[in-house]
Amino acid sequence: MxxxxxxxxxxxxxxxxxxxxxxxxxxxxxxxxxxxxxxxxxxxxxxxxxxxxxxxxxxxxxxxxxxxxxxxxxxxxxxxxxxxxxxxxxxxxxxxxxxxxxxxxxxxxxxKGASKQHQWTALIGAIPTKYGGDVLRLAREVKVDSLSLSSTDRYCVETGLSGRSLSGWRYHTSIPILVRGVSSGYRWNEAQADAARELNRLASVLSIAWGVSVDVREGAASLDMGERVAPDLVPWLNKEWLEGSPDELPKLDVRVPSWVGNALRKVGVRANLNSAVSVYMEGCRLESDHQSMALVSFVAAIETVSLMIYKEDKCDECGGHTSIAAKFRQTLKMVLSETEVEALRPVYGSRSRTVHTGRLHGPEMLPGALSFSVFRETPEVDFEWRFLMPVKRAARELLSMALQGTLPKRTAFQAEPG
Structure with missing residues (x-):
């Protein structure tokens, strides 16, 4: 030494x-x-x-x-x-x-003794996206596995940059959901990591259940520090700048489906399912600004589901996986029509070019530009609507089946003729 x-x-x-x-x-x-x-x-x-x-x-x-x-x-x-x-x-x-x-x-x-139980609260809710949408409100308090969810019944208004402009902004309004839970650990900082994992699983599964990007808005905090509270406005926003009242916005009451509690337990014990819902959630976080990487995430989620349906095949010589793209397309057919799957044939190649050669395909290549045309193709914009959105929808529907236990029994893969 x-x-x-x-x-x-x-x-x-x-x-x-x-x-x-x-x-x-x-x-x-x-x-x-x-x-x-x-x-x-x-x-x-x-x-x-x-x-x-x-x-x-x-x-x-x-x-x-x-x-x-x-x-x-x-x-x-x-x-x-x-x-x-x-x-x-x-x-x-x-x-x-x-x-x-x-x-x-x-x-x-x-x-060697029992760990201390720490009560905590956190806030989850719909995250700002460029696609907009209704303001979600949790219709009633509900127990989901070991977690309790209730609406804060407070409109929270926040801002984000409008496109690529420092002089403009857009508003995002949400009604956050209060989450109460209990995690074990000698100290709170140890229990907090467990709480964060639970929150990530919850947000991911609710994003799939509701078809809206839900994420953690205020991380878990020990109840010793007080209950998490949703602000009416983010601290830097002047209320006088708002036009009208958030209360006037249309809101959509949502309920937690009965299968979500069991789904959370599955995600907690099945590594492949946890990976699939987590990478789907990552795609939701990326889709507004990083469309090519979001596509990689949604394709990865579908690939993971395909391996729940079809047994893994490996090359006898190199040990590499085989028929990956074919399994991907066959899995898509469980939730999309033949015509839709055929329209998405270029997707796997686009994903591979991003992963292996760094190729980007979407609007992230045109920051600040509105590239629409009636007479010519706009591939960057088309990528988002022709490929990214349908693949996300397919990933969500497949994951919903996996979470509810309705996928077909795992079997050997048989490539379709031709």
Whole structure:
């Protein structure tokens, strides 16, 4: 190691799941030291010339001075850890060392207990798109798996740039939905990651169920910090600039379909289904400004569904997947007519040119231009309406079938003749 220690003594490494509980163990060590030595915080850094050696030290006082005593943690090949107690410059003080060793042991005992349950709230709702649409309002409060959803019944008005112009803007009005949930973790920041995953799954599944791009508008926050509240206006918008009242806008009452709760549970345990709905959601986030990448996302969602319907075929020589494009087109026929599928024949090639050669096809190639013509083709605009929108619709309908368990039983793929 690059550092020379005044003294070092190896301890019995705690028998814990380091990948899942290591961060909690470190936090518990720091908490114990704070109660015994009045330390104010801690830091972890990587040191050494070999392997990932972690050096843990506590801090004292307002200046954040580091304690002389440190803990070294070294990962070993079998997935376990080796742990040392060390002194940087001073001789060992047995009384202080005993407190550190006690912290190591108490922390190991603590991580074996049940995690704390954290109540949280968040806001989801329709995201601004250039396509507009009705203002959605959740018609009634509903329990969806472990989450509770209710309408905020408040119109929230926000702005976005109008095309490519710094002097113009467009309004987007929504009625956010309040989500209440409970996630487990030693600290809130650990539970928050679990809450974020739940929210992403919820937004993705509702986007499929309602056919509207729904996303997280205010991330999960512990209820200890207060309940999430939807503002009437974004902070930088002057109410005097608005024409009319948001209350006058037409709104569409929506209900959560009965199958959504079971669908969320499926997405939580099936990696392929989780990937499919997540990449569909990513396409929804991209479609207004990055049409070519949105198409890649929607095609990927359909490809993932195709592998739920047809068994994977691999080349005996190279191990690569075969018949991918054919499976894609055959899967489209489950939700589109023969004529529609034929019209989308160029789609897979467009997707491949984007992925493999960086080719872009949509309006993102013409920022700020309105390229419409009655007498000539406008391929960038045509791409969006002829290809992107139908593929998105097909992806949504296929994913709806997958979520509701109505896809046909998986079978070997048989290419159509000709």
């Amino acid at each position: 690059e550092r020379k220690w005044r003294w070092a003594r190896e301890l019995v490494a705690p028998a814990i799941d380091w990948e899942q509980k290591g961060d909690e163990w470190i936090d518990r060590v720091a908490t114990h030291l704070s109660s015994k030595l009045r330390t104010t915080g801690y830091g972890v850094q990587r040191i050494g010339d070999f392997g990932p050696i972690l050096e843990f030290s506590a801090t004292t006082g307002s200046g954040g001075a580091r304690t002389d005593v440190r803990i070294l943690i070294l990962s070993v090949l079998d997935g376990g850890m080796r742990v040392w107690l060390c002194g940087a410059e001073e001789d060992e003080d047995p009384a202080v060392s005993a407190i550190w060793e006690e912290a190591v042991e108490k922390a190991a005992e603590g991580v």
